Amino acid sequence: MQQPTEALRPDDVTVDETPLLDRLRKLVLSGEFPPGAPLPELFLAQEFNVSRTPIREALKQLENEGLVEIRPRVGTFVRQPTRREIVELFELKGGLEGLAAGLFARRSSGPELDVLRRNVEASAAAVRRGDRTRYAALVHEFHNALIAGADNRKLSEHYERLMNQLAYHRLVLKSVDQPGRLGFSLKEHESIVAAIEARDHVSAEFTMRQHVEASSATVLRALAIEVATDVTTAS
Amino acid sequence: MQQPTEALRPDDVTVDETPLLDRLRKLVLSGEFPPGAPLPELFLAQEFNVSRTPIREALKQLENEGLVEIRPRVGTFVRQPTRREIVELFELKGGLEGLAAGLFARRSSGPELDVLRRNVEASAAAVRRGDRTRYAALVHEFHNALIAGADNRKLSEHYERLMNQLAYHRLVLKSVDQPGRLGFSLKEHESIVAAIEARDHVSAEFTMRQHVEASSATVLRALAIEVATDVTTAS
DNA sequence: TGACACTCTGTTGTATGCAAGTTAGGTTGT
C-alpha cells in the first residue's frame, strides 16, 4: 500500500496553532489531495500528531459540508462536485449575493461602501496592468466585502459554507483566464457599487445577480473546455 | 433488575433504525430539552444505549448546525437563538424561498404545480373550518413543495439547515394564533401559485418574499408578546 | 482455464480509560 503523499512537512508538526478542522479543510480545498484521493484517518492522525478521534470529528464535519465523502467501513475520499452541483451552487450564490447587495443598498452608510469603492479602483488599476492574479484576489475581496456589508451573520455563515462547497478559489482562477472577461467583470462591479451608492436596492440586487450569472457562465465554459482537453489527468 | 423469564434479546433494547443524529436533533427541536438545558454526553449515551463516542460526534454536528452550544470542558447546552438571529434567519428565508419561487416559475411544468394547487385548496378548506393546526401543517407542506419544485438539491440542503436553525416549527405554531393572519396568509399563497402558473418568475419571487416578510413580522410580534407576558416560565 | 471460496490486510465504528479543566459548595480564618 502506498502512502497518499510524501510526508508533508516534517517540521510543521510543532504545535497546532490553528484548529484542526481548518487545516484539514485547507488540505482538501487546496487540491493537495486531488478529488477521489483517500484520506485514511490513521495517516492524517500521524501527520498532525494527534489521535484518530479528533481527526474523525473533523472529517465528519467536512462530510457535512460536502467536501469529502465517507463510505462506511471503507474510507473517506475527497469529493468532486458534479457539474450539476456546480450549476446549482452558482444559482444559490446568485441568490445569496443578490440578497446581500439589496440589504447593503438599504443599510450601509459609510465605511463599508468605501471598502467597495477602493476595491473597484484597485481592480481597475489591476485590469490596466493586466495583472490577472491580483484581479482575482480583488474579486474575492469584493464579494466578501459585499457579504459583510449586508450585516447579517447568518447570511455570512451560509455564504461561507456555500463557497467551501464550490471550492470556489479552484474555479475562479480559471475564469479570469477567459479573454475579455476581466473588463466586463469590472464594469459589472462598478454598476453594483453605483446602485448601492444610489440606495437602489432593487437595481443592486438585480445587477448583482446578473453579474453572478455571467461569471457562472464563464466558469462553466472554462470547465467544459478543461474536460474536453482532459487537463485533470495531467496533474 | 431484569426479568429472568424473558430471554436476553440484545437488539431488543434499542431499535435504532433512524440515525442517532436525527434522533438527537428531534430531541432538541421538539423542545423536550428547553433552551439552556444541559445535554450531558454520559446521560445521552445511557439514554440511547451507546457509548459517548457516537453521541459526541452527533453533538458536534448539532453545534455546527447552530442548535446547541458546546462550552469546552463545561458542557453542551440547547441554544436559544437571539432575536437578532431570528430576524437574520427570516431575511435569509425570504431570499431562499424567493429564489425557489422564481426557479419554480421558470422550470416547473406539471405535477409539482398540482401539489401546490391542491395544497392551496386544502388550506382554504382548513381556514373555512377554522382548523389552525391543520393549516399550520399545510403551510409547512406548501413551503416544502415550493422548495422541492425549484429542482435544486443544494438549495434544498441549505434551506433545511436554515429551517433547523430557526427551529421553525416551534415558531410557526405561535404565528397561526394571530387573529386574521390565516386569511392573509392563504391569499398570499394563492397569489404565489398564480404567478407560478403564469410563469411570471419576477412576480413569483417578489410575492414570495413579501409573504415571508409578512409571516416574519407576525412571528416576531408573537415572540414579543410572549416575552412580555413571560410565557416561558409557565411551561 | 475459469470460477469460487477463503484468508489476510487495511480501514472504519465503538467502547473505555485517563487526564485536565470547571464549577459548586463547604470550610476556615478574620
Add this chain to the structure above:
DNA sequence: ACAACCTAACTTGCATACAACAGAGTGTCA
C-alpha cells in the same frame, strides 16, 4: 457575618484497544 480558599465531583477532550466489515489477492477444485 463575610470573604477567600480549598476540595471534591462532574464534565469534556483525547488516546487507545478491540471488533466488524470491505476488498484484494491467492489458492483450490472442477
